[in-house]
Amino acid sequence: MAADRQSPPSVYHTVPLPDSQLDFCGQPYSVSVLKVGYSLPQTDGTFRADGTISLITGPKVVLVDTGGPWDRDLLLLTLSRRGLSLGSVDWVVGTHGHSDHIGNINLFPAAALIVGYDVSQGDTYRSNGLARGHPFSLDEHVTVIPTPGHSGQDVSVQVKGTSAGTVLVSGDLFECCSDENTWRDLSMNVAVQEVSRQEALRTSDVIIPGHGLPFKVVSSCTFTELEKPLT
Amino acid sequence: MAADRQSPPSVYHTVPLPDSQLDFCGQPYSVSVLKVGYSLPQTDGTFRADGTISLITGPKVVLVDTGGPWDRDLLLLTLSRRGLSLGSVDWVVGTHGHSDHIGNINLFPAAALIVGYDVSQGDTYRSNGLARGHPFSLDEHVTVIPTPGHSGQDVSVQVKGTSAGTVLVSGDLFECCSDENTWRDLSMNVAVQEVSRQEALRTSDVIIPGHGLPFKVVSSCTFTELEKPLT
Numbered sequence: 213m214a215a216d217r218q219s220p221p222s223v224y225h226t227v228p229l230p231d232s233q234l235d236f237c238g239q240p241y242s243v244s245v246l247k248v249g250y251s252l253p254q255t256d257g258t259f260r261a262d263g264t265i266s267l268i269t270g271p272k273v274v275l276v277d278t279g280g281p282w283d284r285d286l287l288l289l290t291l292s293r294r295g296l297s298l299g300s301v302d303w304v305v306g307t308h309g310h311s312d313h314i315g316n317i318n319l320f321p322a323a324a325l326i327v328g329y330d331v332s333q334g335d336t337y338r339s340n341g342l343a344r345g346h347p348f349s350l351d352e353h354v355t356v357i358p359t360p361g362h363s364g365q366d367v368s369v370q371v372k373g374t375s376a377g378t379v380l381v382s383g384d385l386f387e388c389c390s391d392e393n394t395w396r397d398l399s400m401n402v403a404v405q406e407v408s409r410q411e412a413l414r415t416s417d418v419i420i421p422g423h424g425l426p427f428k429v430v431s432s433c434t435f436t437e438l439e440k441p442l443t
Numbered sequence: 444m445a446a447d448r449q450s451p452p453s454v455y456h457t458v459p460l461p462d463s464q465l466d467f468c469g470q471p472y473s474v475s476v477l478k479v480g481y482s483l484p485q486t487d488g489t490f491r492a493d494g495t496i497s498l499i500t501g502p503k504v505v506l507v508d509t510g511g512p513w514d515r516d517l518l519l520l521t522l523s524r525r526g527l528s529l530g531s532v533d534w535v536v537g538t539h540g541h542s543d544h545i546g547n548i549n550l551f552p553a554a555a556l557i558v559g560y561d562v563s564q565g566d567t568y569r570s571n572g573l574a575r576g577h578p579f580s581l582d583e584h585v586t587v588i589p590t591p592g593h594s595g596q597d598v599s600v601q602v603k604g605t606s607a608g609t610v611l612v613s614g615d616l617f618e619c620c621s622d623e624n625t626w627r628d629l630s631m632n633v634a635v636q637e638v639s640r641q642e643a644l645r646t647s648d649v650i651i652p653g654h655g656l657p658f659k660v661v662s663s664c665t666f667t668e669l670e671k672p673l674t
Contacts, residue, residue: 259567259568260566261566280563280566282565282566306542308540309537309540309542309545309594310540310558311548312563312566314545315548315549316549317542317546318512320512325512327540327542328541328594330541330542330543332511335543336491364596364631
C-alpha cells in the first residue's frame with residue numbers, strides 16, 4: 213500500500229470501508245475514530261451536524277477534533293473507557309475553528325493545542341509555518357499539514373506507518389466518502405480546497421473525513437486492489 | 444452621541460478610555476468587559492495572548508467570546524460573582540474560531556451558539572445570512588454583524604442604546620485602540636478587513652477590541668468632543 217505516489221495518475225477513487233472499521237492499528241502509531249461525524253439535512257431547513265472525533269495513540273497521544281460542545285460527556289466517557297486520563301493527551305488538534313470541531317478544547321488544559329494555524333500551550337503561542345503552507349511535525353510519524361479551503365485556516369493530521377498505510381485525519385477537507393455534490397457548498401475557497409483535496413488523495417491510503425466514515429483511496433492503476441481487505 | 448453617521452467624514456479617531464471604564468450601562472442593554480484581552484510578544488519569539496471576554500445583559504444575556512481554554516475557572520467565577528448561572532446565558536457568540544476566543548463554549552450547553560458564521564442550538568444548525576453579509580439580529584437592540592478579514596469568518600456584536608451610544612464588541616476586527624501597526628500582520632485578508640473596520644468606525648461610538656481596552660470613536664468633525672466624559 214503505497215502513499216505519496218511518485219507518478220500520480222489523474223484519477224483517485226474513494227472507496228467506503230465497512231462501518232465497523234474505525235481502528236487502524238500500527239507501529240508506532242494507531243488511529244481510532246472515537247465518534248463518526250454526521251451532517252443530516254432536516255425537513256425544516258436546519259441540519260444536524262457534528263464533527264468526527266479521532267484519537268492517535270503511540271509515543272504521543274493526539275486527539276484530533278473534539279466534537280461540538282454537546283460531546284463533552286461522550287468524550288470524557290470514551291477516553292475513560294480506553295484507559296486514558298485527560299492529562300495523558302499530549303496534543304489536541306482542532307482541524308478548523310467551527311463549533312462542531314472545537315467544542316471541548318478546555319478539557320485538556322495540560323495539552324499542547326493546535327487550532328487551525330495557531331500552536332499554543334496555555335496562553336503562549338508559538339511561531340510556526342502553517343499559515344505559509346509548511347507542515348508542522350509532532351514527530352517523524354505524525355504531521356499536521358495545512359489543507360486550506362473549507363474555512364480558510366484548515367489543517368489535517370497525517371499518520372504514517374499504520375497497517376492501512378498513511379492515514380489522514382482530514383477535518384472538513386472531506387465531508388464524507390462521496391461528497392462530490394456537497395463539499396463545494398460548504399467551502400470558503402473552492403479552488404484552494406480542490407488543490408488541498410487532490411494533494412490529500414495523492415498522499416493518503418485512508419482518509420478520516422469530518423462528517424462521515426473513514427474511506428480508502430485508490431488510484432486508477434491500483435483500482436483492482438479494491439477487493440483487497442485492509443491488513 | 445450619534446452613531447451611524449449619515450455624512451461620514453473621511454477620518455475617524457480612536458481614543459483610549461480610562462482603564463477602569465469596563466462597564467457601559469444602558470436600557471435595555473448594558474455591556475461589560477469581563478476580561479480584557481492581551482497580546483504580548485515575548486523575548487523568546489513566542490507571544491502570550493488571550494481574547495477579550497464581554498457580557499451583554501438585558502432582556503437576553505449574551506456572552507461574547509469565552510477566552511482561551513485556560514480561562515474556564517475565571518469565567519465561572521466571574522459569572523458567579525455577577526449572580527449569573529451558566530444556564531442564564533441565552534446566547535454565546537464566538538467572534539471567530541481562534542483558540543483564544545472559543546475556548547469555553549462547552550460551559551453553556553443550554554445557550555444558542557454563534558461561532559463565526561454558524562448559528563446552532565445543540566447539534567442543530569440554522570440557516571442564516573451571515574456568510575452572505577447579512578446581519579443576524581437577536582432583537583432590535585443587539586445584532587451580530589459579519590465583519591470579515593481577520594480569520595475569514597468573523598462577526599462582531601453591536602449593542603445600541605447604551606449611555607455611551609452604540610457599542611461594538613468587535614473580536615479581532617480591532618486588536619486594541621492603537622493597532623495601526625499590528626492588525627495587518629494578523630489579518631487573513633487585509634483589504635476585506637479594512638472595509639469592515641471602516642464600517643465599524645462609522646457606526647460605533649465605543650469599540651471593545653479583541654486584545655485590549657475599550658476605546659471611543661470620534662470623527663474629525665466631533666474631535667473636540669474628546670474631552671467630554673462618557674455619561
